[in-house]
Amino acid sequence: MIIDLGNLEGSLQFDFSVTADELDLGTGDFRLLSDAKAAGEVLKHIAQTDVVGTINADAEFDCTRCLSPVRQDFVVAFDVAYITEIPEAATAEIEPGDLDTDLLADESLDLKEVVREQILLNLPEQIFCKEDCRGLCQKCGANRNLINCICEEKEIDPRWSALKNLK
Known part of the structure; x- marks a missing residue:
């Protein structure tokens, strides 16, 4: 789902599903068992665009210790800011508060890519089939x-x- 930010005024609600094949997550120890359902809002401001939403999916992880499959609801709440790429941004120093801000090469935003990024960024480092595995x-x-x-x-x-x- 690609949004043309050049024609967007105000905000836009979104609610869509993405299959695991479309996301191409490429992780061996994590599998989506259902489509990833994304819902939220794109908010266009003067200087930046914010994307706020949630992602829900049924997922299967491999236990970190015994490699047994572990089913779990995978829920991610996200809030990402985007600014259009400007030449000065390539050499500007990044402040700690700007780490959640991404640069856009043009006036379009692919929400499927946002969903993919947020899933990969929010994967747990370790997951266990049981606490005393x-x-x-x-x-x-x-x-x-x-x-x-x-x-x-x-x-x-x-x-x-x-x-x-x-x-």
């Missing part, structure tokens, strides 16, 4: 949540073998 065995790769792996018990550091004889 035991992960995978480092030796055999077994899911330690499902079986009691004895690999760690079998292998003893040879430096401690003398203690084995003490009783």
